[in-house]
Amino acid sequence: MEAPSAPPTVALGGRAGRWIIVATILGSGVAFLDGSVVNVALPAIGRDTGGGFAVLQWVLDAYLLTLSALLLLGGALGDRYGRRLVFQIGLVVFTLASLGCGLAPDGAVLIIARLVQGVGGALLVPGSLALINSTIRPDDRGRAVGTWAGLTGVSSALGPFVGGWLVDAVSWRWVFFINLPIAAVALVVTARHVPETRSTGVTGAPDLAGAAAITLGLAGAIYALIELPVHGWNVLTAVALAAGVAGLVAFPLVESRTKGPIMPPALFANRQFTGANLTTFTVYSALSGALFLLSLQLQQTLGYSALEAGIATLPITVIMLLLSGRMGALAQRTGPRLPMTIGPFGCAAGLALMTLAVPGSSYPTGVLPGVLVFGLGLAVTVAPLTSAVLAAVEPARAGVASGVNNAISRLAGLVAVAVLPLVAGMTGPGATVGSGFGRAMVISAAVCALGGVLSWCTIDRRCPVESVAVPGLNHACQDPCTQHGSIEERTDRSSR
Incomplete structure (x- = not known):
């Protein structure tokens, strides 16, 4: 069972409320910006790293794999251990992974960094609105969410333009490097101006088994779908497919037996x-x-x-x-x-x-x-x-x-x-x-x-x-x- 934390009391129009909005917009905005800039960089990434079409698929899917599999777990961890803490951890992981993406010497390292970037995003994305909901008073919350949605939407809108300009003017690597200063400012603002909140009375362990099952299932299935047309059937492909099927079958069974399923x-x-x-x-x-x-x-x-x-x-x-x-x-x-x-x-x-x-x-x-x-x-x-x-x-x-x-x-x-x-x-x-x-x-x-x-x-x-x-x-x-x-x-x- 979960008992809610104390009702939020921060007014949107006050100094504290404005800083909370700035922190959440910067934090979620960096994830939304990254999601919209990478597409236009894919041909340049392919030319530089090699590996063919499959590498381009993995550059997108590696991030989406860990993000989609762990997104719900990330929100649950914030409720349990502190929304600001998990939001900050997500920012740090996302920033370090972005640095790894920009410095990647080849496609394999880039894909691994994208997997880690997705983990950071899974901690970061649900935390932005959770912080607004848990800190801004109810009378102001609708306007706060509207402000958040509008300004993060602007970051998504600018993504293709910014990404295309960076690729043509500098390098595809700057599509990832641009995340670093934005995330750094978000981290400082969050640490100084955002109060910690969590749900009280939470019992039982987080649903790690469910998160593991869906991650294994998606990873195995997606690996088989991308690599099978390129390399055909081999031991690795067969094992990945079998593990993927097992994970996807196990996930609903685990969720039906877990006290607090994701x-x-x-x-x-x-x-x-x-x-x-x-x-x-x-x-x-x-x-x-x-x-x-x-x-x-x-x-x-x-x-x-x-x-x-x-x-x-x-x-x-x-x-x-x-x-x-x-x-x-x-x-x-x-x-x-x-x-x-x-x-x-x-x-x-x-x-x-x-x-x-x-x-x-x-x-x-x-x-x-x-x-x-x-x-x-x-x-x-x-x-x-x-x-x-x-x-x-x-x-x-x-x-x-x-x-x-x-x-x-x-x-x-x-x-x-x-x-x-x-x-x-x-x-x-x-x-x-x-x-x-x-x-x-x-x-x-x-x-x-x-x-x-x-x-x-x-x-x-x-x-x-x-x-x-x-x-x-x-x-x-x-x-x-x-x-x-x-x-x-x-x-x-x-x-x-």
């Missing part, structure tokens, strides 16, 4: 929660796989520079920043089912249009139409999707539900980067990104459309949602058909 199986007894997370998996797998391959297509096949490739996909992030709030307001009036159905079909249309990005096409006719339509579809989808996830659970479980949804979105990217090139025929002898790009976009479009069908079949259309700030990793929402009282009262109850 991913409570009971959550998935709710049809809407399960459906919304399946939609998350489909949409984010299409997003991650398509943007990974589009960046390579633009640079390796169409001859774009790294900066030009980064700018080419920037409209997606700009549209998200401009329209996500409006789509969240629309979901309050209509319920999440309709936008969650229309949005993935819009994403699918955008991905289908990306098949026009072939040699000889110009940016306005070959790339921009797909980018714009995909960005619009994503903006329609994301805010209602978060609403649907949180509306499916009671307030006491909102933080866990949000964390699960966040982890599933990262897992979707992990799987997509490993699987999409394989099924699109990009990994065999003589295969190139250009030879399978069109097929990959069509496959991604079909996966996105499946997400729309899943939403229509599983999301409850009867109850609209209201946006409030609650514990967890997102600007979350509750269901007014099952909750009572004002937004402020419900937010206050969810913090206790």
Whole structure:
């Protein structure tokens, strides 16, 4: 059982509140920035380190592997041992790993450093909003989360531009070195100005067995998916696949028998929660796989520079920043089912249009139409999707539900980067990104459309949602058909 810590009393408008926001924005911002700059650096990394297409897959998937597997454990450790402490440890690990990435002499060292970087991210990412929730008083928390979301969104938006410029002007290594000064400032601000908080009355050991099972399962399965097309069947591949299957089978069994599981199986007894997370998996797998391959297509096949490739996909992030709030307001009036159905079909249309990005096409006719339509579809989808996830659970479980949804979105990217090139025929002898790009976009479009069908079949259309700030990793929402009282009262109850 877990008893909440004392109610937070820090006002957002005061000096202490402003420092807390600065620390959390810098800390989470460095992780979000890293996530958006690496894509545009991949061709330069491949040229410098060698190793072929599989190395580029691992550069992305090594980070996503440890991040997605350990994200929920990181949040639980913060609640138990101190949110500021775990946040600081995450910053240190992430910073040292970023230094290792930038100094890596070859692909193997870079991949190992990326694995460690994911561990740091798993401690860092859930801690940012947990610190806001546990320190900022309830009356100010919604505005604090909005400020956090807007400014971290800016860091994501600048990522492709900054990454492309660094690759072209200096070196791909500076894509990782740029994390060092940002994280250092975040560490100093956190140490000086952020109070320590933790949940009191926590009993039992952390769910290390569950974290180990899912990490082993994902690592073995992803290794087999990436390496099998390159090296064929051998002892290492067979052992990895067997270990992956064993870990993935063991994970739900461990979670069902653990007193405090990192991913409570009971959550998935709710049809809407399960459906919304399946939609998350489909949409984010299409997003991650398509943007990974589009960046390579633009640079390796169409001859774009790294900066030009980064700018080419920037409209997606700009549209998200401009329209996500409006789509969240629309979901309050209509319920999440309709936008969650229309949005993935819009994403699918955008991905289908990306098949026009072939040699000889110009940016306005070959790339921009797909980018714009995909960005619009994503903006329609994301805010209602978060609403649907949180509306499916009671307030006491909102933080866990949000964390699960966040982890599933990262897992979707992990799987997509490993699987999409394989099924699109990009990994065999003589295969190139250009030879399978069109097929990959069509496959991604079909996966996105499946997400729309899943939403229509599983999301409850009867109850609209209201946006409030609650514990967890997102600007979350509750269901007014099952909750009572004002937004402020419900937010206050969810913090206790």
